[in-house]
Amino acid sequence: MNKSNLIFFIVSLYTVITVSQKKDITLNDIWSGEFRTKSIDEIRWLNNDKEYTVLNWDPITKSSTVDLYDYNSNIKKKTIVRSSFLNIKPFSDYSFNKNEDKLVLTTEMESIYRRSSLAKYYIYDLNTLESTLVDDRKIQEPTFSPSGDALAYVCENNIYIKNLNTNVTIQITSDGEKNKIINGITDWVYEEEFEFVRAFEWNKTGTQLAYIKFDETNVPEFSMDVYGQDLYPKQQVFKYPKAGENNSIVSLYNYHISSKETSKINFPESPYYIPRIKFTEKENVLSVQTLNRHQNNLNLYFCDVEKNQVNLVLNEKDDAYIDITNNLTFLNDNSFLWTSEKDGYNHIYHYSKSVALKKQITKGNWEVTDFYGYNSKNETLYYQSTENGNINRNVYAINLKGKNKIRLTKKTGTNSATFSAGYTYFINKFSNATTPYIYTLNNTSKAEQIKELINNNQLLRKLESYHISNKEFSTINVNGNDLNMWMLKPVDFNEQKQYPVLMYQYSGPGSQEVVNRWHSANDYWYQLLAAKGYIIVCVDGRGTGFKGADFKKVTYKELGKYEVEDQIQAAKQLGMLSYVDKNRIGIWGWSFGGFMSSNCILKGNDIFKMAIAVAPVTSWRFYDTIYTERYMQTPQENPTGYDLNSPLNYADQLKGKFLLVHGSADDNVHVQNSMRLINQLVNHNKQFDWAIYPDKNHGIYGGNTRLQLYTKMTNFIEQSL
Structure with a gap:
């Protein structure tokens, strides 16, 4: 053996040994919180522009606290309030009045629907250090008056106002x-x-x-x-x-x-x-x-x-x-800032108090994705956008005349900001596909980082002992459009071999799944599957967001037509790659994604070998007015749009393996959707697997539910693909 061959052999052997020493991610790892990231929770910036508060949990006293921190030092100065000192149950949220001398503390919260809840609320007076129960009953949405001497809230569908002085x-x-x-x-x-x-x-x-x-x-x-x-x-x-x-x-x-x-x-x-x-x-x-x-x-x-x-x-x-949106912002002279897609992309406009258009402040073939506010002292506004590529997010400052734009965040990935009351500082939350969340304190006017507040380097070190594949971002030209795509390959990927492919998508109007950010729980599941020899692919087809209004709104009145065509064609093109086994391509999705995967296994029955649909819409006739009619008009006006793209009408075309999952207490996408599809499949003598989770809502979680569900889906994939 010559010297060069010997070196190659040693390097190859070292690589094999190194890879073999690493662990595979398990479902228990994922759903036990093994890869949970650290974050800053419930931060509130104080009016003095020098301090902020954070809701914390004290494991020693088993109580919640609202703690005060200094911007520059990031050192806790004091605890403002502790639940155990007040002899009340731990609070899960808090808010100040305008003068910051009173707090509303949230306790005993119980969810109603996705965003609504009932709770017991206490008023805590920072001057007297006394707490007062707002109402003996559980109430909703207590909100201070601007002077802080009154509190409006709702109880049993009626509005009340409590005078905090009397x-x-x-x-x-x-x-x-x-x-x-x-x-x-x-x-x-x-x-x-x-x-x-x-x-x-x-x-x-x-x-x-x-x-x-x-x-x-x-x-x-x-x-x-x-x-x-x-x-x-x-x-x-x-x-x-x-x-x-x-x-x-x-x-x-x-x-x-x-x-x-x-x-x-x-x-x-x-x-x-x-x-x-x-x-x-x-x-x-x-x-x-x-x-x-x-x-x-x-x-x-x-x-x-x-x-x-x-x-x-x-x-x-x-x-x-x-x-x-929530972007309408009034300036001191009652002129206002407004966002609109009227030029084809979402941008910021300034209207005078007499409602004449003064200026289109931002402009370009990119989208404003968040509006953070306006600083009247220097006539500057702050926003997040896709200017650095539509899978990335950065934070910018620009003046009211649309001039002197400054990019406040430097790293490529997903950046978001929480600004101090006077916009002197902001906390940047950053991540990308290889960097877990980092929180930094930044000087706004200088666009400079002051210090790092929290990182997740410990998680990165932990992940070094696991088999982790890199998420590869690219585009794929499908049906005349360059669609964003990410791909996850097995760690020991070999181009000479052929691999099965599992496609994931959501595809709902204005959504985006191909984003340069840190892992979700599903990403770890994809790592688990990649370690088992699967290639995982996600493609954002037509109708998804942040590529302009025309790209997003092409699906109007025909939800499920172009989106399904794009997933089927993308699968065909993936099947042409030398390292893909075209006979082993599957697809899965949840909610709108379940609607999509159901359609794909039926309309693309010669392409997809298997599909999983979790909590799917199976006919838009079953879904709510505001969402559905926004994109489809009413069924009375557009019956063919509803029916030609409904999985219910293609049940006879099922060929591959199909797993259908739903929660029986889904108040959003009712289990009626799956029951109707089950009936259609049974009527056509189609064999499939299904699971109903009793009393679980659209998220299907609680206890070991997610672990059991993902175990079921993993087993189904291994048996079917």
Whole structure:
């Protein structure tokens, strides 16, 4: 053996030994939290622009604390409040009033739906060091008035205001009733799809309280059996408007604090949806956003609540739909910042107080993905965008004239920011596919890092003992479009061999799965599968987000058509790679992704050998109004769009192995979807596997549920692919 061959042999042997010494990730590792990352939880920046608070857990006293930290030193200065000292149960959240001399502490919280909850709340006075229970009952959304001397909240669908000086509580609505009238809290479909719960707002002086009333009397009811531990199951009944059915009738009211009078705000035409309300910098002027049922005609109104005058100040229309955001920001002169896709990409616009367009502040073939706020002292605004590639995120500053743009975050990957009250500092949360989360304190004006607050280097060191494959980012040209893709190959990948492929996707409108960020729990599962010899691939097809409005909205009125075509064609092209076994390609997804994987195994039955669908929509006729009609219009208007892309109508085409999974208490995508598909498959004598998780919601979690589910899916993949 010559010298060069000997060196090659030694290096190869060393590589084999090194690889063999490493461990495979196990399902127990993943779902026991072995790879959990450290983070900063529930941070609140104080008005002095020098300090911040964090919610912490003290394992010694088994109590929660709100602790005060200094920006520059990152040293804890003191504990503001400790649950055990107050003799109350540990709190899970907290919020300050404007003057920062009182806190609302959240205890005994129980979830209602995805974003809503009930809890006991205490007011803690930092001057007297005393705590007061807000209400003996569990309540929702307690919110300080701007002066901090009053607290508005909702209990049993009615709004209350507690005077914190006199400790007197008044009830300002009395018609609240379950499954009929809701005051100040959104109904199920608003909460889920417009993504907010609190439907009341204080004005800037605390003299007015505006609120939305939901009349859901004529909304059809949905019921679910809850099996529990009792002899007989119970039923959960709630209002759920499916596509084409009645929504809540919404109306807007204003309560005058001094006169204790309530007045209804009258619009030229009754709004179909009221997805946002917000008081402007003028104390009696309320901004109201309304949408038509198709969600392609957005109005912005200014309402003088004293005079009950309503003026239309801005209108946007779209051939498809308009997304609602939280980005409306009023400046001191009552001009405002607004984001819109009207030039084809999501950008920031500045309108004068007379609602004339002053400036399009950002512009380009990229998207503003988050808006952080405006600093009036230097007329600068802060945002996150895809300027550094649409799988990356960076944070920027730009002035009100659209000039002097500065990139505040330097690393390539996913950066997000939490700014201090005066925008002097920000905490950057950074990760990419090879770097777990790092939190750093940064000087905003200098765009410089001051210090690192938290890293996850310990996790990186732990992962060195495991078989870990690199996530490879690329694009694949499918149906005339360059689609973003990532691929995970086995550690011992050999181009001379052929491997089975498991494709994962979500594919919902505006979503993104191909992102340069740190691992989720599913990523570790993919590492486990890669160690077993599978290639894992994810492709973001047409209809997904952050590549412009046209790319996203091409699926309008035909959900499941172009997205499925792209996954099938991508699978065909992957099958042409020399190292892919084209006869062993599978696909899986959850929710919208389950809808997709169901369609793919049926419409692409000559391509996909197996599929897993978890909590899938099987017909958009079964899903809620706001989400579905935004993209599909109603079933009455667009029946073919609903039916031509429904898996229910292709059950006879099943050839491969199919696993169908659902939670019986899924309030979002009802188990009805899977039951209907099961019936269709049975009617066509198609063999498949299925699992129903009793009393589990859309997330299918709790106890060992995730471990059992992913064990089932892993076994199914190994047996089927």
